[in-house]
Amino acid sequence: MRRKAKHYTLEFKQKAVELSYAKGSVAQVCEDLDILPAVLYRWRKEQKNYGKNSFPGRGNPKMTDQQKEIARLKKQLKEAELERDILKKAIGIFSASDKKNTGS
Secondary structure, three states, X not given: OOOOOOOOXXXXXXXXXXXXXXXXXXXXXXXXXXXXXXXXXXXXXXXXXXXXXXXXXXXXXXXXXXXXXXXXXXXXXXXXXXXXXXXXXHHHHHHHHHHHHHHX
């Protein structure tokens, strides 16, 4: 029978990782907290790789500070391009309207 997936809070994961380093024994911490060693090792690796950006929550990607900045800038660029395209269309509409009014 399959075990039901457990969901742990951000604080729990951070404390478990801190405790594993403090005690020096992953096995003991896992036994005390009733978690699998593979889970704690994965949390330790994630904390090492992503630091304060670790454990973002369900469905949210893990990103470094640089990756977050790149995503923010891409979003900003996309919005600026959309605004530019709208302005181009507006200029085209007004230019066409002016030609009709002056041509009559």
